[in-house]
Amino acid sequence: MRRGLVLGAGGALGAAWTVGALKALADLEGYDPSAVDVVVGTSAGSVTAALLGCGVTVDELADRLDVNELPSVAGTGPVNPFDVHGALAAIPRPALLPGNLRLAARTMTRARHHTMMTIAAGLAPRGRGTLAPLADMIADAQGEADWPAKPATWIVAMDYDTGRRVVFGRDGAPVAPLPAAVVASSAAPGFFPPTTIGGRRYVDGGAVSVTNADVLIGQGLDEVFVLAPMATYTHSRHGSVSVRADRRLRDAFTRRLGVETERLEAVGTTVRVLAPTSADLRVMGVNLMNPARRRAVLHMSLHTSREQLISLLD
Numbered sequence: 001m002r003r004g005l006v007l008g009a010g011g012a013l014g015a016a017w018t019v020g021a022l023k024a025l026a027d028l029e030g031y032d033p034s035a036v037d038v039v040v041g042t043s044a045g046s047v048t049a050a051l052l053g054c055g056v057t058v059d060e061l062a063d064r065l066d067v068n069e070l071p072s073v074a075g076t077g078p079v080n081p082f083d084v085h086g087a088l089a090a091i092p093r094p095a096l097l098p099g100n101l102r103l104a105a106r107t108m109t110r111a112r113h114h115t116m117m118t119i120a121a122g123l124a125p126r127g128r129g130t131l132a133p134l135a136d137m138i139a140d141a142q143g144e145a146d147w148p149a150k151p152a153t154w155i156v157a158m159d160y161d162t163g164r165r166v167v168f169g170r171d172g173a174p175v176a177p178l179p180a181a182v183v184a185s186s187a188a189p190g191f192f193p194p195t196t197i198g199g200r201r202y203v204d205g206g207a208v209s210v211t212n213a214d215v216l217i218g219q220g221l222d223e224v225f226v227l228a229p230m231a232t233y234t235h236s237r238h239g240s241v242s243v244r245a246d247r248r249l250r251d252a253f254t255r256r257l258g259v260e261t262e263r264l265e266a267v268g269t270t271v272r273v274l275a276p277t278s279a280d281l282r283v284m285g286v287n288l289m290n291p292a293r294r295r296a297v298l299h300m301s302l303h304t305s306r307e308q309l310i311s312l313l314d
Helices: 011-029 044-053 058-065 083-090 101-109 116-123 132-142 178-186 241-266 278-284 291-313
Strands: 003-007 038-042 152-159 165-168 195-197 200-204 223-227 270-274
Touching (some): 011 223, 011 278, 038 044, 044 058, 044 132, 044 152, 058 291, 132 178, 241 270
Parallel strands (some): 003 038
Antiparallel strands (some): 152 165, 152 200, 195 200
């Protein structure tokens, strides 16, 4: 059986939820990410995908999350994809002007071919933060090894000038070092500047889709598992203004994911999806970069993901 794994965007807490879901998969089904044929990562999901591709195990990731201390960048080991978010507190304010008006205009005139996230990426101010600690962490995990081949590791970013999706690591994609590809996939407009690779500028792959599961069409896969921390199948409209806005945004991401899964299923691929439940969302809150909640999110995901998996198996 040929299998694929998709790890979606979701910030520090989305990544913690993803690790919990992977651990539940391993405990309940013996699922081993290192045994799949290809893993696709977007934004925060690209960090986890790269670390898995470099041989870091799910248990190692979960162990590094399951501590009471708040994360810090200095002095941490190379297998913790969450400590790097401690650097977010030091991000300077972005420049006031939109980062790429040409991209925004280009995508608005061809709205049927782009998502609202792509338009927003062009209108967002130019970020001035740095993801250098993230690049260092991925480089440490990779060591002297080549780009991961088992599983094949695909890192999704967006060309900042054309709005096109680019899948680093896939045949025919631009050549890039793994750390640079992960930084590009994680370079959220408004927070971080574009990453230049081979003379072209790239930003967060979530500007195209928070999951990008449809990049696996044509790979002859029998099964694809999608872990989508920015999606949800709950429909509550209660709560504060920020909570309601978060749910509406998640609804849009979930609809896009539905289109992607339908396209995969149309070519004969069985698709299973895990997404945060209402219990997960209460623990996560609306600030997905809050490192103080990472341990609680991990433990909730272990519980809710297990329940979802049991339901899927029935």
